[in-house]
Amino acid sequence: MKINNIPIQHQQKVFIIDDDIAVRDAMSMLLDSEDIPHICFKSAHDFLKTHDGTQSGCLVLDIRMPDMTGLELQQTMSNLDSVLPIIFITGHGDIPMAVEAMRYGAVDFLRKPIKESILIERIREALETETTLQSRKSRREKLDAQIGTLTDREFQVFEQVAQGHANKTIALVLGISERTVEVHRSQVMKKLQARNLAQVVRMHMESQS
Amino acid sequence: MTEPNQRHESSPVETLKQPLQGKTHLPVSASRLETLLQNLPGMAYRCLNRAHWPMDFVSDGCVELCGYHRFEIENQSVLWGDFTHPEDIQEVERKVKAAANRQQPFEVEYRIITKDGTQKWVWERGRVVDIRDDGIAVLEGFITDITDRKLSEAASIHANAFAQAVVDSAIEAVITVDNQGRIESFNHAAQNMFDFLPEEVIGNQCRTLIPATDSREFDQFFKHCLSHFRPILQGKKTSIGREINGNKKMGAVFPAHLTISPVQDEIETKYLLLVRDLTEQKATEKEARDQRELLAHADRLNTLGEMTAGIAHEINQPLTAISMYANSGLGFLDRSPANLGRAREALNKLSEQAHRAGAIIERMQQMTRPRDSKQEIVHCEPLIREVHKLAEVEAQSRNFIIVLDLPSALPKVRCDPIQIQQVILNLLRNGMESMESAASIREHEIILSVKVVELSGDKRLKVSIIDKGPGISDQIAKQLYQPFTTTKSSGMGLGLSISRSIIFAHDGILEFTNNPSKGATFYFTLPALSTVNDLGTNED
Structure with missing residues (x-):
């Protein structure tokens, strides 16, 4: 079940945000079985409470959640200059939502029930992307400082x-x-x-x- | 006193005979007799039993009786038969003739027409006093005015006949029984309803009119009525009604409503049983129920159709989890060494989720299955919780929160749980839609509140759905419950009218009120089951 063995960077984690306890638990177990470090949140608010910009990894988000939807969290993260890639999960093949999510830079959009091999593959890709984005981001930050x-x-x-x-x-x-x-x-x-x-x-x- | 030659009888008329025959010999006696005759309340006479009864003696009472003077009658310028009512004369002639032939006294009642044209009823009693040589009988007798008595008699006959006619033309069976329950009268409607003739049932116990299986219960009911009536017989009118089964002569059973009320006459208390055949009413009710059932089913299908997105989401959740647990399990088994503990955990959780998916599908199926309305005694709490769960599917996908206000101790109710859940679901969806319809409204909360209230002494369960939408305008309120009218862009406009008829069939009312702050509250009440068993009696 190991799809590709891109090494996961130290400190990188998958942030699972889903209001459904069973889906959350099942996904957690799935990532356990793949030895992918992760942490679960039952709502976008709970996630934001712990988010301080230093986290590294990627987000797996249910697009429909009470309080704050996946799309709203995506906006918030974008406003916070976050480069954490977002994989959206939805129970419905909701095309307009998918389009909007992709336009704002979502990595992928997966339909429930999800094919697990694809989910794992996308998570690994997202983590890799994040590494690149993070190093580019830190290089850029260093450059900006030097120019300053x-x-x-x-x-x-x-x-x-x-x-x-x-x-x-x-x-x-x-x-x-x-x-x-x-x-x-x-x-x-x-x-x-x-x-x-x-x-x-x-x-x-x-x-x- | 039948012999014509037996004289000196006690009748005053007969005592007249001797002095009249010999008035020249006894002038003093004659004058005394005159006075006596003048004071008689009627007219004494002597006549021949021939056509129209020519009279050779009448007393002075003739003036008051018929308007003619003695001499007019005695000189036979008018004959008694001329006054006699043409419709009655033949009958009088026949009776007098018959009596005369048997030499017996006669008694007749007939009408006369007086000199001024007035019609009077008279009573006449007479007898043969002599037979002339030519064979013609001589009659003596007395005639008096009985018009007053006749009129009151007629009035009373009329009144009785009228009362009887009313009883007989009643659509309801009218049966009177004595305090032992024995049938005393049985009107036309009763005869038609039960197929019995009066003579077949009068004197029998009234319980023979109901099926044998019900007779014990009926006896108890009858006893209950009697003991109930006893203390309040004086003055206050009272009756007790209930539904029963009637039993026709040939054994056919039909639904009926029975009202028992006491009727007091001078001697004893009788009981009036009014029975109304409910066969047709029940059939109509059943038809209405079937119609409602059909519409309610259509509405449930429609509601669920509109909810499919939410339902798909709800079912996809456990399916997603199931698939992930399965893959996790495989992942743990593929390790070397295999992590059996976690693989087992994955399988256990997988099984749980499969049941969750099954439960959702079961809930959907209950709503979609065509079914007969079935009322049963149910606990409120699970009923409300279940529909809350179902509505939450919808609420989540619309980004709403349903706040449940459910007290812990709730009574049981008799209802069709699916139908009541349908009503609640309808009202919750309406509330959410109304809040969505107004762009200015940023509320995402709808309240489902359950309370026990007391309405004129009866405990009732009150279910309210409180939204914070735009409320109900007077314009909308006018046609709120009309079927096929809707303010929504999609929807059949059946929800509220169905809901209302469902609640009505549950002996409740569905109503709404606009909230003081904002939005509307739709609420209905259902009778809560009390601990006392309701006998089903009503008193007025």
Whole structure:
């Protein structure tokens, strides 16, 4: 029953949110049998109470729940800048709901009763995706922080360099001496910990995305 | 006193004979007799038994009696037969003739028409006093006015006949019995209803009119009535009614309603039994019940049809769990070594969920199966809890919460549980739909409240469904219970009218009231079963 053996990252957990106790318990047992770490919640509110942005893993959500529906939780998570992938589970092949869920970035939309092998496969994929997203997210956060240390003038030089302009052109555009451009340029390279021009260009592109 | 020649009889008329025959010889006696005759309340006479009875003597009473003077009659310018009513004269002639032939006194009642045209009833008594040489009998007698007596007699006959006619034309069987239950009278309707002739039942016990299997109970009932009537016979009118089975002569049994009331005459108390045949009424009731059953079934199918999304969801939950437990079990078995403990746990839980799915399907089937209305004595709590569960399926998928307000000690009720659940389900769905229909309403709570209330001394179970929707406008209220009218975009508009007729058939009423804050409350009451066994009597 092992589908693929993508290693699950340390700290990663599956957050199961379903108001039906039997479904919750059965899913918990299923993940136990697959040795996938997980934690169960009976409502979206209960989950949000424990959520502080540091959790890692993915969400398995029943789309229809009292109090807060799966879709509403998805919105809330998106507003919180969460990158946790969401797998929706529904008892009905509710097409408009599915469309909306996918538009807001749901990983998948599964119908009850679920084919377990597919669920496990999707959970593993989601966890993998989350790893990528998390590392991209932390890289981006680091980059933003580095860019944040640049002075206004340094930032202007950074942008010009990233666009491939020579020092002479930059000096002309910014109305400063070529020598001054060189000083700012070396400061930028140092602050961004870039070893060459190619890295500066990539960082600029990433910061724009 | 039958011999014509026996004289000196005690009759005053006969004593007249001697002085009349010899009035010239006895003038003093004659004058005394005159006075006597003048004071008689009627007219004494002597006549020949010939056509129209020519009279040669009459007393002065003739003026008051017929308006003619003595001399007019005695000189035979008018004959007695001329006054006699033409319709009666033949009969009088026949009787007088017959009596005369047997030389016996006669007594007749007939009408005369007086000088001024008035009709009077008279009574006449006479006898033959002599036979003339030519064979014609001489009669003497007395005639008096009995009009007053005749009129009151006629009135009384009329009144009796009228009362009898009323009794006989009654659609209800009217039977009187004595205090031992023996039948004394049996009207036309009773004869038709039971196929007995009066002579076949009069004197018999009235219990012969009901099936033998019921007679013990009937005797008790009759006894109960008698002891109940005794203390209140004076003054207050009273009656006791109940449904019974009637028994026709040939053994056919029919449903009937019996009312017993006491009737007091001068001598003793009798009992009046009024029996109404309920065969037709029962048939009509059954037809109405069948119709209601059919519609109620259609409504349940429709309701469940509208609920299919919710029902599918409800069944999918246990199915999802079952499938997952099965896979988990396999997963635990596939390990090396196999985790048997957890595999067993998975199978146990799987079995539980299969039963859960089965229970849901059973609930659905109960609602969809066509069935006869069957009232039984049920506990309120499970009934309410079950329908609450069913409605929750719907509520969840509509994002509603049903708040259950259910006190712990509830009485039992006699009802058809499926139908009552149908009504509650209908009302809950209506409430949710009304709250959804108004975009401004952000409430998601509907209350199902059950209470015991007292209505004019009777304990009743009151079930209320309280919503926070837009309420019922006067416009909507007007046609609220009409079948096939609806405010919903989908739906047959049958729910409320069915619900109402179901509750009506349970001896209850379905009503609504707008809440003071917002929304409406629909509620109905059902008679709660008391510990005292109801005899089914009513008194007025």
